[in-house]
Amino acid sequence: MYTIPIVFGVLLLTFVLFTIVGGDISIEIAGKDAAAETIEEIREEYGLNKPLFFSWDSQFINHFKSALAFDFGRARDREPVIDKIKRGLGPSLALTVPIFFGVVIISVSLSLIIAFVRGSVWDVSAVIICVAAMSIPYLSFILFGQYFLAYKWGLFPVFFSPDLTMAQNVALPVLIGIAAGLGGNVRFYRTVMLDEMQSDYVRTAFAKGLTTRRVLFKHVLKNAMIPIITRVVLAIPFLFLGSLLLERFFGIPGLGYMMVEAIGSRDYFVISAMTYISAILFVVFNLITDVCYCLADPRVCL
């Protein structure tokens, strides 16, 4: 419903942020002692000498035109932004896709089991562990994981190296990512499952003499699908960004690493392009979610 206005809104936001608030960066690119001509050349190349709004050739119109054509210009180091993104996409996905599936599968199954034993010692201790895990900062998970598992005990490589296979390189980051993601997710899904557990159909299913596994993983899981889908499908577009902090710590040359570098050098072109692409992906996956609702629950389509 809001698809096209949202794309427009994101472009407006990046324009306001990076062009109006960010201001003229030509002097910054050229360096401190650049001649006036060099600055003028740079302004010409990036179109910074054009009027902001009221013209057919204004920066505002050009921003929209180039974004809709997926032409993001060149980054600070002269490499086209789109090439940079293509290069970083592989390593980022290699890192985030296993984390995503790991977290979803483990936390959904764990939460089903925890909801089944609700009120018991296991349930209480699981909730306590979840809250504690949510309170540990993400950075500490990474640092302690890297220090103990890779540096101290030598189970994994400490940093990314091109000589090793991708699987060896991302094994530890994936493990840390899953561990850090479990707390919040198990807690969320537990609430969802608890709501379902109190329904009549669960009692009926048990009364029929179905096995616990069948009731939990077939009946309850299917009925709890709507909130799961909402959370899971909308998390997919964020996979593309990679995990900023994990990539930074382990030196994985993905999109997150690229973002951290872009922040360091104040490379607005890269940040703006990434913002736009991730928003487009989000909008697309929002539509997919709606389709998935129909598949999971035919009542929604009526």
Add this chain to the structure above:
Amino acid sequence: MDPLKTKNSKLKTQNRRGRSLWKDGVRRLRKRKLAMVCFAVIVLYFLLAGSIYLAELCDWRIGPRLWAEEVGQSYEPPSSTNILGTDIFGQSVLRKTLYGAKISITVALCASLVSIAIGVPLGAVGGYFRGFVDEIIVWGYSTLSSIPYILLILAFAVVLRDKSLFGYRLTGITAVYLAIGLTSWVGICRLIRGEVIKHKDREYVLAAMSYGCSRRRIIFRHLLPNVFHLVIIDFSLRFVAFVHAEVVLSFLGLGEADRPSWGAMINDARIELSRGVWWQMVAATAAIFVLSLALNIFGDALRDSLDPKLRIQ
């Protein structure tokens, strides 16, 4: 059984005044020992931050304010004189950790205020008027929520950093809490809007209308006080996210540059850990962990005792 006594107690219950939502909530909260302990911890953190502000204002010479002082050699391990050891410059890690509380609490508090100031009025106005105004507001927050949260905060923080706004230079933490506040009003706006839509058709709003109250009065004096407990609940839990966001931003070098913060301490620890210097890392992690845990538990307890809908279940 004394029949007269029973009758009297019955009368008493009949004459008893109804408790307000807040009084009832506080009464329920008091019964939870763990939540009260967590509340005490949170108050302690706030007092610490406040006393550092006071010390800077009145020029008291208390420990955390003198974090820049050299108290020993470089990288001294924890001992009886320096409880948490020293960092590379020989500064006390304990003092730096305590000082970091001030930065984190300030950022989280200001970010909360900014996002409440934006989100609550927008949500209330959108929910009350519906129509075109509502469409614009929904469009605004849908746009913001379609961008990954961390990317959005980073984009705002990078751009706002070292800019001047109305003649006021945005340095260090000002840029950080503005970036967090300007990006995280979406959740509260959505919540308030939904709640106002539900409340709009209730009798008390109708009564206010029939008295001839202005629309502004209905929204801000009648509707908002009835949904405001949701804001408190939401922010007791969101505060944790703000503290963690501040840590990540200072870690990435977008935060306070020349005063100690927990994120900067963790950033230092990145190199130190390989030399076996663990105390700075442990101190910062523990400080964040205790605050977040207290906030998480207290926020949950607050929601359980203030939200009447949850109580019925």
